[in-house]
Amino acid sequence: MSIRGRAAIVGAAEVDTWQSEGRSPVGLMAEATRRAVADAGLTLADVDGLFSASSHYTFPTMNLAEKLGMHPRFMDSSNIGGASFISHVGHAAAAIAAGLCDVAVIAYGSTQRSDKGKLVSRAEWSAYEEPYGLIHPISSVALMAQRHMHEFGTTSEQLAAVAVSAREWSLLHPNPPYPKPLTVDDVVGSRMISTPLHARDCCLVTDGGAAIVMTSAQRAATLRRPPVFLMGFSESSNHRTVSAMPNLTSTVANQTSRLALEMAGRSLADIDTAHVYDAFTISLLILLEDIGFCGKGEGGPFVADGNIAPGGTLALNTNGAGLSYTHPGMLGLFLLTEAVAQLRGDAGQRQVPGAATSLVHGMGLTIAAHSTAILSTHAD
Template sequence: MSLRNRAVIVGVGESDIGKLPHMSGLGLNAQAARRAIADAGIKHTEIDGLLTAYSFTEPYFMLGSVLAEYLGLTPRFGGSMVVGGASPAVMLHHAAMAVETGQADVVLVCAGENRASGISRDAAVSALAAVGHPYFEAPYGIGIPSLYALVAQAYMHKYGTKREEMAAVAVNTRNHALKHPNAHMKKPITIDDVLESKPISDPLNMLDCCLISDAGGAFVVTTPERAADMSGKPVYLAGIGELHTHEHLTSAPSLTDYGAEHTARIAYDMAGLGPQDMDLAMLYDCFSIVPIIELEELGLAPRGEGGAFFAEGHAAVGGKLPVNTHGGMLSHAHAGAVGGLMDIVEAVRQLRGEAGERQVAGAEAAVVHNEGGILSSHCTMVFTSEAR
């Protein structure tokens, strides 16, 4: 089923971001949701669908139902999605199908948690260890940074990606975060800062790794027809595609080729657009190697040239194709599934012309990619400012 122009995002919101010990994970979701609902120009009673992700800091099994209860909603379509970092994009896919088929009229999508202040470092490491295979990975003490470090080593070997090019990804996102009023990180960094930061897992250093934030994000999905009655400016979902290739890295079909190329093809074909038509890209950036891989798999740079694209400044606002204009998970915010959700929020703001100092001039089309696990689950979205 083609969803081209059959669903729009009509409201976006993000919570306060940083280390916020006075706020719970549910509170962060509620703050973001309230802002998204206000941005859409509707009452919360108009929402009849609710999707959320998962939380390491909230002790709830039925998180979607708990959040509905917390927000005072009684949705006829709802649940929680657990596809790692790809959850926000997959939730959008489900929300779009729901409004297109009449399962719901207005769907609120939320994610976020108080991961910086609501859980200890040891508890976080223990929770994240669940990503490793219980028999073939976890017993050897491998963690998520080490798994992505294996990916980085393999990619550098095959395609010649340089360590300095990965550092340029972190610098690019930090420069953009400096222009975002709500970004977690506000201190400028250089290539040398990244290369000289604390080693985590070779070749990744501290500044190659995503943040740990308290943060929540939300967006409102409906049909173009329903959006006509709302004050929020709609942004159109032109294309979307998802693919789930594996869960554990030991079962990945490749250490250098992943599912983004496939999901991008689905999304581009549905939208009737190609990579050459994109004005900006929001790429999942849990570690500095990941946007380089995604840039290439999404057809935005030739294989082996994604790193140079960042190093040469083409991903900056004002460059050939601005990437992660809000600062991404490396500098804007990361709290579980909220990292990828913020990519969607930023794309909407850019296509509405609401990004202020970081605005991409004339932005009309954006590609957004979320990935979950260790490059396991993929979902690519194409958004446009008008129906095409």
């Protein structure tokens, strides 16, 4: 049984994507859930499936259910870092197709910015890295940048172009966190965090909550908003710790993207917008290569030539994503909400004309876990 076209996203919402208005992480999840359910034209009583992952809570779906007074008949709090929520889309579609739930909510909330660094991630202590001074995740990703530069001649200026493009997209959003353009010189002149990565090579630290609502394709046809169908999905993992990463410049994103596209019956040529996790400039560059938007080792020139900026050949991370819009610890759900906005035609100044098919790719930890979803306005 394939889940291709069997389920659709019918509601989506974000809340407090920069600084929380006094809400807790579960409070952000709850408010985003209420807004997403209302967006779908449903009520909380219609929801019988809950999906979430968290760095704040061990049992996020139970916390959310209690907060909202819900008693779902299906719950999934599997956690593979920031890729979790793209994975949850596939899991929810499978649960809906199997009759385990009818209406599923995927939700997330974090007060990472308000916590001012007080949050201690539940990530396990690594006996193979931490005793030697490796700072997770920045130093792990810096190793990848060093290797990519050594193998392919990638430069700091090319990496900076990734951040510059993200800022250009974010300036098209009605509420950008930084309302001024960014230059390559700004990026390479910013504070060095872990050689060769500068402060502006790193994602933002924000609060934020988001939620999406999914149901069967049949029920979606009866609801108030145009459905966004899940056409293809795949997930996998590459490693757990960077010391076990087989190749510092390649990941299984090539596998998940290929399998998701095959399930969807689509190719990269069919993709109108792409939403790819961008915790760091180098991690996004590696993922662009692995997914196939450019050849391996060609990411530097590809981004430096303006291909991922507004007006370029690839409409990528059209709200500015983690580098220039929001990054409350885990980004994956915000990639999905932006893809939904594009496919509904609700993206305002940043709208890609005629967008009908989107690729969403999440990563977790140090480019370790991967999940790809292909979304479309048509279930065929």
